[in-house]
Amino acid sequence: MSTLDVGDARLAYTDVGSGTPVVWLHGSGPGATGMSNFGGNLPAFEDYRNIVVDLPGWGSSPRPATDEPLIFHAAERVSRALTALGIERAHLVGNSYGGAVAMRMAMRHPDRVDRLVLMAPGGVLPVDAPAWPIGLDRLFAYMAAEKPSRAAMAEFVRLMVFDETLATESLIDERYESSLRAHPELPIPPNFGDLTPDLALIAAPTLLVWGREDQTVPLTWAPKILEGIPNAELRVLPHCRHWVQYERAPEFNHIVREFLQGGAAAAPSEG
Template identity: 90%
Template sequence: MDVGDTELAYTEFGAGSPVVWLHGSGPGATGMSNFGANLAAFEDYRNIVVDLPGWGGSPRPAMDEPLIFHAAERICRALTALGIDRAHLVGNSYGGGVAMRIAMRHPDRVDRLVLMAPGGVLPQDATPWPVGLEHLFAYMAAENPSREAMARFVRLMVYDETLATEALIDERYESSLKAHPELPIPPNFGDLTPDLALIDAPTLLVWGREDQTVPLTWAPTILQGIPNAELRVLPRCRHWVQYERAPEFNHIVREFLQGGAAAASKG
């Protein structure tokens, strides 16, 4: 779809209230690689699965602003292009940061937020980087990244490494070679911390207890900063909650989108 200064690739599935799915920034990430396996559980929603600018099938336009800020405005333009006034937003990692930015700047466009270990909110001293971010940035900085480097990255994303299948590694590796992001390392994602209190939407945070990329120790700042937020922590799970714990993830997200503790507390 045309969003003005660029185009965004997207997949649409199902019918009902709109849900926009926003993927992470890892090498080879696309909307469908992050969320394709979850969609069958949400077929009674209108699912919009987007490739964010510079990932998957979406070209990276020139920009002079943080990644999260830039992407958030293009997603809002996409909603307009699709005739969607208001939607639920589900974001993983970088995509979670994009979802938060939209909720801060365009609260009238957001119904409910689901954020899986979202980016954009760092502790005052985030160095040394968590091992997952170290591998992510190293891969992005490599001129000719290897398949083994991708395999190491994928294995860090899951607690149960049997889920890091050869097919998944191949898919992510091939995708990363087609659309290798040309970004400073570490990228300028933007800092959302000062504006967390602007998020009025009911918000569900979902975190893997053993996350080595955006660790659980980073969660309290977001949980305490968003007025209407709740946190679910899944044990024996790392960064890809929606993939590693898909049945539990699908259940708790559906329950939340249909109304739950956050809505009750707001009343």
């Protein structure tokens, strides 16, 4: 793992493979890091240059003091990181919070974004959204705990997958230990920021991927994003919750590779 100076912050990242750049942006769950979210997917993308980022305040990236909404802050630092790496344009793949960061980058820096893959992204709430879904409720409770417990982490991880046998003891241990190293000190709920007003600014072809049984960012929240982004399509995987890239890795890898190669959500023809 390497680090980049992006002005007022340092970002940790992993850079593997060669070819067209793909930037991987992780979620905001406790213990999340770029490699914990996407390390298992990278072998399927070895013909791309994969930049796997630890977003500010997670993993090995320190959290700078800021009152700016987290999505806005992170998106600008990732954009600066691409400049530092000499990358003019890239595909962006983000899940949950990372998906929101990817959307913000596509809104603010459209010339830098080729294609977007968003797995149950945050940053857009339906007007009639009810109380927090159970996954977000457990996430915020873990963040708020003075001394978070492994039992609480186990409960959180099991909510992320439909097949709870995938919530292995080693995965729970990994996420728990990571959360203790970089436990975010944030207001609860955090000030993530609202992307709703600017969805129409996203010009990039966009693929939304959702687990049908997601209990964190529910599928019922998808239509607002699908309708707001001009060139977007939605794929829904059954028997799957929030961690699509982990729980349904083979299907996810196939769908995303097809999309990045231009096999889905092609730009509309003129005529």
